[in-house]
Amino acid sequence: MRIVFADSYFFFSLANPNDPAHEKAVDFTRSYTGRTMTTGWVITELGDGWSKPADRRETSLQILAELRSNPNAIIVPCTDELLQQGIDLFAQRADKEWTLTDCVSFVVMKKEGITEALTGDRHFEQAGCVALLK
Numbered sequence: 001m002r003i004v005f006a007d008s009y010f011f012f013s014l015a016n017p018n019d020p021a022h023e024k025a026v027d028f029t030r031s032y033t034g035r036t037m038t039t040g041w042v043i044t045e046l047g048d049g050w051s052k053p054a055d056r057r058e059t060s061l062q063i064l065a066e067l068r069s070n071p072n073a074i075i076v077p078c079t080d081e082l083l084q085q086g087i088d089l090f091a092q093r094a095d096k097e098w099t100l101t102d103c104v105s106f107v108v109m110k111k112e113g114i115t116e117a118l119t120g121d122r123h124f125e126q127a128g129c130v131a132l133l134k
Helices: 008-015 022-031 040-049 057-069 080-092 100-112 122-126
Strands: 003-006 035-039 073-076 116-118
Touching (some): 008 040, 040 057, 040 100
Parallel strands (some): 003 116
């Protein structure tokens, strides 16, 4: 079964009708029947991005609840080992503006053989992935 990686870009786009990638994110969710994978670090980015109560804090909690209850969604947990692997990649790629969360995502995607990401972030393309929301 096909698995795509869900970046925070996807969740932010999906929840914001004014986001330029909103329609692509909505269209994808309407037609996709495979599995999605994300990480605890991506979930942390959502909480960080929507930390002010007026700025959709409830939205991030709702997304988390929906992911946890969806049998086709996989949330890779935050572990010290995975964090270190992300840090190692972060250190190795000082030539890129990749965030640490992106590096953890890239490590997970490589381990799982995932090449497609629900994102419009060019960093995923730099890492050799297909950005489905471009």
